[in-house]
Amino acid sequence: MDTANQEDPRVLRTRQLIREAFRDLLRYKGFNAITIKDIAQRATINRATFYAHYEDKYALLEKITEQAFQELIPEQVVKAQEFTDEICTELILLTHNYIVDFYQVCRMDSKSIDTLVHEKVKKMLQQMIESIILNGDNQRMADRNHTKVISAMTGSAIYSAAYYWFISGEKDRTDLLVDTVRSYVMNGLRL
Template sequence: MVNQQDPRVLRTRQLIREAFRELLRSKGFDSITINDIAQRATINRATFYAHYVDKYALLEEITEQTFREMIPNEVMDALELTDEICDQLILLTHLYIIDFYQICRIDSKSMATIVDEKIKKMLQQTIVSILLRGGNFYRADHYHTEIISAMTGSAIYGATLHWLTVGKIDRTDLLLNIVRPYVMNGLKLYPNDSSQ
């Protein structure tokens, strides 16, 4: 078992992640092998496997780490899902999708599925945290909050992904004007009274 706090371990994991990112820019996910990653990172295959089970686990970690780094502090510390916080969630999802789908070559259905599901899950977790942190909003029923957060996160992700595919990447003002009212009006439909 490797010590995750050891500077050498941290450095090796960083080398692996960088090598993988470089390969994603030049090669399709399905054609990337562990040997490719190990060679690019200047490590051996056994070292790779000491850190990651496979390239799918590596992809999940990179997806999560990159998305978390993009979340602004004011979103992380928000006490309620306001129009401004909603806008920030939409914009960061938009930026993430552009980065991943344009800079990295997502030509693999398995890769796209992993990235899509991971980002939707992280949006859901971020929204759950905001809703539970502020006041009594849905505090009485955590399951209810998770469902609402899953729907909200999926709406944001689906709209921003579609926005990329229809080629309106540079018109984030239109994206915000379409998605924000949908999300915010949807949230108003659900009671936040703990007695219900």
């Protein structure tokens, strides 16, 4: 698995076919009902080829979650040297947009899959926030664990609020979401 040349155009094309097939299947078929055979048939590959690229459908879901989320990250967030109101706003909006897009595409029929996606996105948020805080800290923050805890809490707060906003049906009022969450997060970071 993953032993093939990562830059080979054929490898990249095969992975793209697998991801597209999986996304197509998620639109009308629940995750639990999707088999590797379904994915392989839709991608016009054999099962062995699937397994040469991904361990199982859980690994595929995790990779798709990661790639889709990373595609939404604006350059200003990637290059941020400080966790500002603007960066916080960007993270809130991209998290909310990701959640809306994800649940419009996927039929989530499994709590374990729901949890996997939640945890993956929260972890990516935590890593981004931690990186921003460490980039802006000229003193090389002595207590890296403190930074990790703050980043985990901040990422969880942003994700949880965006998810709640989505499930409560407030998809269109992102201005209220941003105002509420940004105030909470930024005040918490100033303590």
